[in-house]
Amino acid sequence: MTARNRRRKLPARYAAILSPLVLSLLMTFIVSFISTLRSLGFHPSLPSIWMTAWGLSWMVAFPTLLLVLPMVRRIVGALCEPASR
Structure with missing residues (x-):
């Protein structure tokens, strides 16, 4: 892999912030969808709500x-x- 194709990574010190960030984004994405779908059903305004x-x-x-x-x-x-270990 050439230097041009390598993706830069964040330093390890950011893991303590990045882990809860990713976890909260994914969990709230899924839970809010299920909750909104249960309340509204398949409604035209479902995506915006x-x-x-x-x-x-x-x-x-x-x-x-x-x-x-x-x-x-x-x-x-x-x-x-x-x-x-």
Whole structure:
């Protein structure tokens, strides 16, 4: 692979922000779609209402994940054996 074709990656220090960012985007995308679909059914305005719901839910989910993820990691660490190396 040539230098021209390689994609640049973010430094590892961004993983603590990038992980909850991607998780919150994907989870809220799916959950807001299911929730909106259940309330409206297949309605002509479903896409615009869904995108509004998704944006609002993501604005809550991302900061929430940033706050609770360290606590979740501690709880999981207390419940699971450490990985063998």
